[in-house]
Amino acid sequence: MAPPKKSKSKKTKKVTKKLKKSKSTSAAPKDPNSSDSDWWPSFWAKNSSTPGATIPSDEEEGFKYFFRVSKKTFDYICSLVREDLVSRPPSGLINIEGRLLSVEKQVAIALRRLASGESQVSVGVAFGVGQSTVSQVTWRFIEALEERAKHHLKWPDSNRMEEIKSKFEESFGLLNCCGAIDATHIIMTLPAVQTSDDWCDQENNYSMLVQGIVDHEMRFIDIVTGWPGGMNVSRLLKFSGFFKLCEAGQRLNGNVRISSEEVELREYIVGGVGYPLLPWLITPYETNGLSASMPTFNSLHEAARSLAVKAFLQLKGGWRILSKVMWRPDKRKLPSIILVCCLLHNIIIDSGDQLHPDVALSDHHDSGYGEQCCKQVDPMGRTMRENLEKHLQHNQEKDLVK
Numbered sequence: 033m034a035p036p037k038k039s040k041s042k043k044t045k046k047v048t049k050k051l052k053k054s055k056s057t058s059a060a061p062k063d064p065n066s067s068d069s070d071w072w073p074s075f076w077a078k079n080s081s082t083p084g085a086t087i088p089s090d091e092e093e094g095f096k097y098f099f100r101v102s103k104k105t106f107d108y109i110c111s112l113v114r115e116d117l118v119s120r121p122p123s124g125l126i127n128i129e130g131r132l133l134s135v136e137k138q139v140a141i142a143l144r145r146l147a148s149g150e151s152q153v154s155v156g157v158a159f160g161v162g163q164s165t166v167s168q169v170t171w172r173f174i175e176a177l178e179e180r181a182k183h184h185l186k187w188p189d190s191n192r193m194e195e196i197k198s199k200f201e202e203s204f205g206l207l208n209c210c211g212a213i214d215a216t217h218i219i220m221t222l223p224a225v226q227t228s229d230d231w232c233d234q235e236n237n238y239s240m241l242v243q244g245i246v247d248h249e250m251r252f253i254d255i256v257t258g259w260p261g262g263m264n265v266s267r268l269l270k271f272s273g274f275f276k277l278c279e280a281g282q283r284l285n286g287n288v289r290i291s292s293e294e295v296e297l298r299e300y301i302v303g304g305v306g307y308p309l310l311p312w313l314i315t316p317y318e319t320n321g322l323s324a325s326m327p328t329f330n331s332l333h334e335a336a337r338s339l340a341v342k343a344f345l346q347l348k349g350g351w352r353i354l355s356k357v358m359w360r361p362d363k364r365k366l367p368s369i370i371l372v373c374c375l376l377h378n379i380i381i382d383s384g385d386q387l388h389p390d391v392a393l394s395d396h397h398d399s400g401y402g403e404q405c406c407k408q409v410d411p412m413g414r415t416m417r418e419n420l421e422k423h424l425q426h427n428q429e430k431d432l433v434k
Contacts, residue, residue, distance in 0.1 A: 071137040071159070079158050086390070096388055099143040100350050100376070105383040109177070109376075110139050116176035133161070133169065141166055142173035146373060149352035171365075174372045184378040185252055185371075193286055197299070199248035204336040205424050206302070208289040211253060213303040213313070214340035215243040215265040216348065216397045218257075218370060220358040233261035235400055240363070241268050242344075242370055245301060250343035251381045252374045258367040265306040266406040269313075284312045291423040292430075300416065302337045308408035311416050315406075325425040329417075332424065344397035347377045350387055355397075 080087055088094050095103055117135045145155045152166040200209035217239040231238045239261030245254040256272040269275050277283035284299040291297050300312045309315045316330045348355040351373035
């Protein structure tokens with residue numbers, strides 16, 4: 033741009049500078065309150081009577097129906113990502129009236145996309161924005177929350193782990209149990225150039241696996257994802273960082289407990305028949321040739337393990353983008369989507385929110401997938417399971433005497 037002519041007066045220069053400043057300010061307002069901050073009343077009025085949907089008439093419950101979280105938890109999530117969403121250029125993030133989207137409306141759009149699993153076009157219609165805006169807003173939110181909410185999904189420290197172990201023992205009689213493990217498939221379609229046997233699972237779907245370990249409150253304390261669905265769950269386990277840490281004695285390495293039979297019991301988690309029996313991963317007895325006490329052990333083991341099953345039911349029911357067939361997702365970005373849904377699942381638990389009763393999937397989280405059986409048995413794992421069974425049997429006999 034050429035410099036201004038010298039013949040211009042000082043007054044003209046001042047006016048020009050003032051106009052430029054005014055123009056730049058109106059183009060990108062820094063105050064989020066000047067943007068589209070009254071999104072909820074208009075959204076509720078537009079969507080609360082959607083034909084065919086069983087939307088609660090109460091506005092607070094309706095909010096949870098659409099976004100899975102209470103308004104208080106919604107505000108907390110906004111506080112986590114606000115700095116990231118405000119600091120990045122908001123160009124193009126406007127509604128049909130031309131106003132910039134507030135942070136709250138951006139978070140609402142992203143949560144609705146993840147919660148409903150509806151198309152970007154459908155979500156855009158509900159909010160009065162275009163498909164490209166939904167796409168951009170959702171990904172910005174995912175990147176921000178993935179970074180800012182890490183503290184909601186982490187391996188417990190020793191004090192917290194003692195509390196978890198105490199709850200598992202209190203509920204199921206399983207001494208020194210630290211959690212339950214399970215895995216699920218995220219089904220997707222892939223373009224022909226990306227298809228391969230690695231991604232094709234046993235049900236001939238293209239999918240990505242997610243492995244999760246949960247505590248007594250069905251909170252995820254460890255997840256692994258990004259691996260192709262063609263693997264079985266025992267192989268996924270062995271590729272995970274969690275497996276390597278356990279094998280190296282750096283995880284599930286806390287205080288041992290002494291059983292009623294005066295035997296040391298180390299820390300462990302419980303898993304289904306698809307997993308190997310290891311010293312730190314206890315699986316149920318096979319149903320053939322069970323002794324008198326083994327069915328009781330299997331029953332308590334299954335009750336504890338079902339916490340992981342229920343957690344995945346709530347995860348995929350609450351964040352339906354994971355339970356629907358994803359249309360050609362970017363396999364490099366999909367793990368971030370999965371992680372953020374797990375973070376949101378945990379935030380709901382940490383905030384004391386209750387999921388709407390109709391949210392959790394009514395069937396199994398991996399409906400249509402038969403459970404594979406792993407035959408690998410570590411001798412120390414077998415001994416550990418036998419000692420646990422004897423401990424349970426001894427405690428039951430004591431209760432009968434009482």
